[in-house]
Amino acid sequence: MASNGADRDPEIDRLLEAKARELTKKMKYSGVVELSKENFDDFLKTFRVAVVDFWATWCAPCFMLEPIIKRLALEMPDVGFGRLNTEEEPEIAAKYYVMSLPTVIIFKDGEPVDQVVGVVPKKILQDRIKAYLED
């Protein structure tokens, strides 16, 4: 039997609304998000675990890593995946001490917890990310 509005628990409504807001925000950041100073902090806040690929147009290995990041984004929907062009946003790269490219930084609750420098096989990157989803 369908319930009418009077039967609804306001606490459940509040939780559902919060969940809907969270999902809407995550949908905004689906796939691999192009990051900039405008959306970087909001992106990190949206996901418990987020992965940022720091790259540049002149960096050949960065282009080798790009499809690996794209595939991981499809396979790990609970994780946020973003790319930051270090030429366009040098301040953000400097803030996280990115000295070599490509560098992938894994963030948990908005804080950097791990980083991988250079091109690595998908499995290695996936395992490193999974470790932060489990604890």
Add this chain to the structure above:
Amino acid sequence: MYPVLLGINGMGYGDFTECYLEVLPRLMNMVERGVLENRRPQYPDKSWWSILNMEPDPTPTGDPSSTLLVKLTKATLVNIPVVNPTYGAYSIRLDATTPYDDEVNGVVNTIIKSAGKSPVIASITAPDRFLHSNGSIKCSVYRAIDNAIGQLLNSGLSSFIIFSPYGEPISPGEGEHEDYGIYIATISRPRHYDTVKLYEVGILFRDLTESVQSSGP
């Protein structure tokens, strides 16, 4: 062997790992590597005129052998897609009639024959001819090219620029490719923190040829 400029139309770095290539990734770690930038729309003829004329916005000339780069380097041209059929010592139609492995083998054998006598400027068009409409064969095409480059290196090639005038096809549309292609060479790129521009490839090949000829082939 004299220096070789080998352009592979429509190849990108993106699937080097996915396709389990062996030669090109190892080569990247041994010589200069970079990224070639050429913005959409990219067409084979316009791109190659830019290289041969060493100009960003070239005026196509009727005879590829009379272009500035060919005059300066005295290079043999092989399968250059400025006209259809392609121009040079090996030539094919720019459609699907020549299988990718036939083209790759034909170009490589012609390079090996020619590079003992003069510098060579050559092109492989297979990724551009096939991958706009059939992405599923990408790894087969890439592996054929990877093997062929191994064959070139085994034949004694030691001075080269291997590049793509533009990246992978991204749609069935002819001029639609990734803006970034490969650059793997025995000559340093002009600026470390920048991409290599298309017209600079001709200038770099002239410099490479001059430096090799001044010290003997």
